[in-house]
Amino acid sequence: MITYIKLAWRNLWRNKKRTLIAASSVFFAVILSLIMRSMQKGYYDYMIDSSVRLYTGHIQIHGKDFWEKRSLEESMIFDESTINKIKQNKSISNIIPRLETYSLISFGKVSRVVQVTGIEPDLENEVTKLKGKIVEGNYLGENSNGILIAEGLAKLLNANVGDSVILYGQGYHGITAAAIVPVVGIVRFTIPEQNKTFTYLSLNFAQEHFSAYDRITSLSILLKDATEIESVKSFLKNLFDDTHEIMDWTELSPELVQSIQIDNASGIIMLGILYVVIAFGIFGTIVMMTAERVKEFGILVSIGMKKWKLAVVTTLETIFISFIGVAAGALASIPILLYLVDHPIPLTGETAEAILEWGFDPIIPFAFYSGMYFAQIWTVLAIAVLSAFYPFNFIRKLKPSAALRG
Incomplete structure (x- = not known):
């Protein structure tokens, strides 16, 4: 297995441009998904914190x-x-x-x-x-x-x-x-x-x-x-x-809870659409990589390399590219998200007026915490790893004579 890992790693850097293009698709997918989810979660946290601090508190004690x-x-x-x-x-x-x-x-x-x-x-x-x-x-x-x-x-x-x-x-x-x-x-x-x-x-x-x-x-x-x-x-x-009533903010502000639930549902749908776009982008890059190497695969199979071994090596290559893109995207997103958390995006015009009517400042706040962070990373990584089944299946059906003719 160590031999396959070494072969896969060396294959990546035989064509640096191809590897960087593939890793970039994962890189930008991670950053984009993190920014989108950070914006959604940040706004929910902001709405809750504004309501809690200005009026209700996390918990309120009052007469029955x-x-x-x-x-x-x-x-x-x-x-x-x-x-x-x-x-x-x-x-x-x-x-x-x-x-x-x-x-x-x-x-x-x-x-x-x-x-x-x-x-x-x-x-x-x-x-x-x-x-x-x-x-x-x-x-x-x-x-x-x-x-x-x-x-x-x-x-x-x-x-x-x-x-x-x-x-x-x-x-x-x-x-x-x-x-x-x-x-x-x-x-x-x-x-x-x-x-x-x-x-x-x-x-x-x-x-x-x-x-x-x-x-x-x-x-x-x-x-x-x-x-x-x-x-x-x-x-x-x-x-x-029993002469006192103890209520938390979800009981004191049911309208806020409902609006967050509705917005979160629509946010998940939008995030799902984003993941579909990301999946097509990553899959398209993997297809491009595979198409470029058809002749190479044909030669390797012709000289006696087992298809399953070649499939293992290409799968490892895809996994390595995915990890490189995810790691780079995760590291690059940290300063971006930290900056956005400290500097919310101000809104103007009709959008600002609509938000003011809801009772909140016209800004787009962001959040940064590990649960959100790793959930997006693992999702993008899973999409990238699933895309590795394409070259695996392609090699399984490969005919050396046809591959050598391009």
Whole structure:
């Protein structure tokens, strides 16, 4: 067998141009399939991460009926000891308390219904980078009595930093919640819906304004590793009774899950089409290599070389070429994918507007992880190795007299 391996390896480099052409077809197939799958997986990861960080968390704890009613009556009281118990789980990276409700905001003759979110400014900024979205004014402090409003909302109200807006709504137990609140900062969101409806108060001020002292509506939990969701959910369910509801992001955002599943199905179909194109490209190259060597094969069989031995050697050649192309493609794709992961492709025009309507930034993000990486490599390698059956079958049916005549 070692002799056949040596013969196959030497045959590759007798015609370097032919070998490089064949290996190149595998090389570009690996890079193309990796980039396509990286783009698909990257966008799914981005959609999930955006939803998790901005709103739901990987897991969310709230009052039993809060998710259905969205009422302050379903808010909760969390003391420091309970928070410390949750922090004992090493899989948890961040715990973000929020008080969320809706209220009427007015300035001059303009009024709008907006979402009001009470936040702990430093904790919120760690997760959502809200401070970095400030385009005018200042960020909230822990005891701030001001309000952050979205840029689009500020334009609708014609309000600026330093102006005072009226917040009017219903507080805990139906108490009227009305106050004149100064605008301390304006934040810009790329998503139009957020940019027209989001407002933020410091958690302390929000609890005081809505008469929901020491209460929150949700506790969003971010994990170090999203694969630990089920184990952390079990841990949390042992800490809380039936008056609390513990939901993960798939339950909180079913529309997102469905859209990912639908897109992934279409993505797999597109990847399948790509593999068919790749298979024809690799197979065509192998056919070309075989056709060029018909006379060579005829001479070898005529002087007494067994067909099965020749078939083994040509099969090994194809396998070597496949490995060379796959290895080169895998190595070359690493810097390409790492660059794309750090530098997502921005989108413009109608495509960008369509993506913004879905609630995500208009970019094409990429992902890089071993599972995706090796799955594409082995698939392309399998296609290349299967193509080796063509020269094997060709040699089996070879007639030396016809081969010598070309």
